[in-house]
Amino acid sequence: MSFDPSSREMTNISAVAGEVTLFRAVIARAFHDALNRRGITNDNVDVEAREARVLREEAREWLLTDSLDFRRICQWALLEPEAVRDSAVRAIEACDAGTTRVAA
Numbered sequence: 001m002s003f004d005p006s007s008r009e010m011t012n013i014s015a016v017a018g019e020v021t022l023f024r025a026v027i028a029r030a031f032h033d034a035l036n037r038r039g040i041t042n043d044n045v046d047v048e049a050r051e052a053r054v055l056r057e058e059a060r061e062w063l064l065t066d067s068l069d070f071r072r073i074c075q076w077a078l079l080e081p082e083a084v085r086d087s088a089v090r091a092i093e094a095c096d097a098g099t100t101r102v103a104a
Helices: 018-034 047-064 068-076 081-097
Strands: none
Touching: 018 047, 018 068, 018 081, 047 068, 047 081, 068 081
C-alpha cells in the first residue's frame, strides 16, 4: 500500500468526514515541510530560510519516527502509519537526490 498526499483520494473532501480530512491535511503539511528545499544550504541566513530549515527537520523527524503522536494522526486520518512512513522515506530520498517528482 502506498500513500500520496497529493492524490485524489487524499483531497476528495466529499468522500471522507471532516475530521479525517483535517488529519490528512496534517500529514500532507508534514510532507510539504519535509520536502521543502528552501534553506538547505548555509548561504541563506534570512529568517524565512532558517524557519523553513527548522520546519523541514521537525517534519522529517515526525514522519520518520514511530511516535505515538504520528500513529494517532495516521489512525485518525484512516491511513496505515507504515504506508505513510514508507512513502515519506521514498519522497525524502528523492528530494535529497534532487528528483523533481516522487512516485508514491
